Amino acid sequence: MTTRTDGSAGAAGRSLHGLTQATSSNQSLDLVRDIYRYQLLWDKVIYSLQRYTNLYTGGAYSDLKKNFTPEEFRKLLLANSNDFYYNNQVDELIDFSYNSTTFSNYKSNIYSIITGLNTAVDQYDRLNYTINQFNEQEAVLTNKDKLIEYIKTQFSDKITTEAFYISQTYNTDVYLKPWFNLYLEIYGAPPSGVFDTEKMAKVVEILIKRGDITMAQFVSG
Amino acid sequence: MSKLSLFSNASDLRKQQPKLYNNNFTDCSFAFEFIAMNTSSTFNVSPEFERVTANVGFPDVDSVGILDVPASNFSRLFYIKTNDLEFIRTSGIGLTNTSYGVVGNPALSVTDGVIPFHAYPSNFSYAYSKIRGGYANPTLDLADNTLLYQDYVRYTAKSITGGYALSDIFSNEQALLNGVANMDPLFNFNLSTLLNNASGCENVSANITPSMTHYNFVISCKTLVDNLLADAVNENTNNASSYLRGKQFLADLEIQSKLQEDANYLNVANMSNSGENTSLVNFSGFSTKKYWVIFHPGDVMAIRLNYFPKNGSGNKATNASGNLGGNPINDRSYKIYLNMK
Numbered sequence: 001m002t003t004r005t006d007g008s009a010g011a012a013g014r015s016l017h018g019l020t021q022a023t024s025s026n027q028s029l030d031l032v033r034d035i036y037r038y039q040l041l042w043d044k045v046i047y048s049l050q051r052y053t054n055l056y057t058g059g060a061y062s063d064l065k066k067n068f069t070p071e072e073f074r075k076l077l078l079a080n081s082n083d084f085y086y087n088n089q090v091d092e093l094i095d096f097s098y099n100s101t102t103f104s105n106y107k108s109n110i111y112s113i114i115t116g117l118n119t120a121v122d123q124y125d126r127l128n129y130t131i132n133q134f135n136e137q138e139a140v141l142t143n144k145d146k147l148i149e150y151i152k153t154q155f156s157d158k159i160t161t162e163a164f165y166i167s168q169t170y171n172t173d174v175y176l177k178p179w180f181n182l183y184l185e186i187y188g189a190p191p192s193g194v195f196d197t198e199k200m201a202k203v204v205e206i207l208i209k210r211g212d213i214t215m216a217q218f219v220s221g
Numbered sequence: 222m223s224k225l226s227l228f229s230n231a232s233d234l235r236k237q238q239p240k241l242y243n244n245n246f247t248d249c250s251f252a253f254e255f256i257a258m259n260t261s262s263t264f265n266v267s268p269e270f271e272r273v274t275a276n277v278g279f280p281d282v283d284s285v286g287i288l289d290v291p292a293s294n295f296s297r298l299f300y301i302k303t304n305d306l307e308f309i310r311t312s313g314i315g316l317t318n319t320s321y322g323v324v325g326n327p328a329l330s331v332t333d334g335v336i337p338f339h340a341y342p343s344n345f346s347y348a349y350s351k352i353r354g355g356y357a358n359p360t361l362d363l364a365d366n367t368l369l370y371q372d373y374v375r376y377t378a379k380s381i382t383g384g385y386a387l388s389d390i391f392s393n394e395q396a397l398l399n400g401v402a403n404m405d406p407l408f409n410f411n412l413s414t415l416l417n418n419a420s421g422c423e424n425v426s427a428n429i430t431p432s433m434t435h436y437n438f439v440i441s442c443k444t445l446v447d448n449l450l451a452d453a454v455n456e457n458t459n460n461a462s463s464y465l466r467g468k469q470f471l472a473d474l475e476i477q478s479k480l481q482e483d484a485n486y487l488n489v490a491n492m493s494n495s496g497e498n499t500s501l502v503n504f505s506g507f508s509t510k511k512y513w514v515i516f517h518p519g520d521v522m523a524i525r526l527n528y529f530p531k532n533g534s535g536n537k538a539t540n541a542s543g544n545l546g547g548n549p550i551n552d553r554s555y556k557i558y559l560n561m562k
Contacts, residue, residue, distance in 0.1 A: 122384075125360035165525030166411050167552070172400030173531070173540050174377060175393045184381070184546035193384015221389055 036096045037085040042105050044079040048072070050109050057115045059192040111198035119194050177221075178212050179203050282525060282554040284357070286350030286369050290337075292516040292561035297335035298416075299323055299442040299514040302423070306478050306510070309450065310471050321446065322423030323438040324416055329423050331511055336416045344409040347526055348402040350557050357553075358386035369555060370401035373528055380530075380550040381538050401528075408526060445514060466520075473515040481510070520561040527554045 052072075055064040089095065140146045176184070182203045183195060190196060207213045302320040303309060309319070325331025338345060348370035356364060357376035367375075371388065374397045379386035388394050422435035429439050453467025516522070532538065534552035538545040 128361050129359040129364075165527055165554070166408050166415075167527035167529055168404050168407055168411070169529045169531060170373070170400060170404065171531055172397050172403075173393070174381070174391065174397065174538055174545060175540055175542075176381070176390055176545060177392045180382075180390045181542070181545070185543075189381070189383040189546040189548045190385075191383065193379065193382050193386070195382075195385065 032093060032096075033090055035098065035102070036090050036093060038106070039096075039099050039102050040085060040090070041080075042099075042102060044084060045076055046106070046109055048076060050112050053109075053112045053116050057112065057119045057194060057196070059119075059194075108198055111196075111201060114197040115194060118197070119192075122192075122194055178207050179218060182207060282355070282556040284352055284355030284369075284372060284553065284555050285558070286347075286352045286372075286555050287521075287558045287560050288345060288347060288350040289562045290345060290559045292518050292520060294335070294337040295516040295520075295522060295559075295561065296513055297324070297333055298337055298516075299445055300325060300331060300334070300511050301442070301446055301514075302511045304510050306474055306512070310474065312454070318425050320423050320425050321429065321439050321442040323435070323442055324420035325423070325511075326420045328421060331423075334420060336413045336420075338409045338412040338416070344406055345559070346402070346405050347408055347555075347557055348405055350555070369557075370398050373401050373553060374398055376553050377530070377538075377550060381545050381548055383546075383548055404528070412524070442514070449514070466517075469517060470514070474512050477512045477515075516561050518562050522559045522561070524557050524559060525554060526557055527552055 052064060052068045055061075055067065140150050175181075179200060180195075183190075183200055186203065187196070187199050204213075204218055208215060208218070300322050302322070304318070322329060322331065324334035324336060326334070348368065350369040352367040352369060352372045356367060357372050357379050358367075363371075363375075374388040374391070374394070375386045377397070378388055378390050382390065388397065391397055416438070419435035419438040422433075422439055424433060424439055426443065429436065429443055433439070449467050449470040451467070453471050455467075529552045530536070530538065530550040532550070535549050537547055538550050
């Protein structure tokens, strides 16, 4: 933002470590300070957080646990404190160098969070399924009659054999929606079945630019 | 959580089972697994029977479903012939000269057999079997609310994506769902054909060997009858319903015996009245003492259906546009419990 917002005397361009910024108004200066804060937030918190989020969305839970230690947690907690963002260094724009990738970094992080949400929903389903299985199998293990019946049913009188059955070919052709089709074509199948949101967004952008689909079509699914 | 209360039972049933067993899953007295037929996916070669090695149930399957069917459809499927029903009733074992057969045909003096798979008004709709275990997508929202055709399309989605198991990834979702249902007539046709081919087969215990033609059908009948008889005379105090089912079987034999006596009486009466042999039914001699295994509501008969992907099991999914990712799609097997109503 370089537009003057008032006609105050003394307003002049000022070099801020390479950035020429109109500072004739407090509002403009505040905007720059906020950009500085966004950059600090990225550097000190979100960059690390995204690394952990990516481990989560990728199903690398063991690595996540290994890396996201209690110490890391405490560091992130502290790094997000107001003292880091509202201080003299920020007010005076000391050591501030504008990073033009800040916005895209945040955008990328948003995708990572969305993918993480999909993963969380998937994990919730899997967890519920597992809990149900556990509960029922525990019911068998803790009841003598059920346990005997289970063993009788599962482990007695069985010999491997081919049985009475019919095999038949499913002949219907499979056609994916364009965004799934192009995603698989470009990136292949997603690990653990959760599509990467950022990659999907790129795919959708391509399809819309090509005129293959509209935004409305994508939203309606 | 309660909606999944049958999960583990149903999941267990995906595994190979004894040939005849009681189970809590279907709330029925018996589940009987055929051990009869196998056919190729192309249906243009002869059925193969050589792989049956023992008198037991199915191998493990991927998923389990249940489909309600009329019990009456199956009561002209298996039969025995014996000249000493009283011995069978009291001892609970078949005589050595008891014959076991399937469907029957005029050459065997068995003319009223019915193949169940084409007797139902619109055939059996396996695609509408309710899935009870081994869900392609086991989320709570879908569990207890999934039919076979939905499950198979979700399985296809899961195979292609490596995990995403919803059919909304397909642009031809409805066609895919319909495609599963469209397989039902062919399943019924082939089951009927195989049973029809076996309808000329019947044998006594000593001659029921794997080398005999249509062994799998005949041994299926013998297995079922043996187990029903054993159940009838071996009361399990822990399972009254099982014992009752065996008793019901004996009662069914008794009813048929009485009907045969009455028919024989009428037949003789006809002969004496008209002076000619009507030959409606000849009950003199061993070969015509025939008794059907009557199925009742609550009985369950299991069959196994295998769905092969178009490109063959284990191959990558493709369509006219090319590869769909690169993940393989395997065949998917369903054990369908035909739940007699």
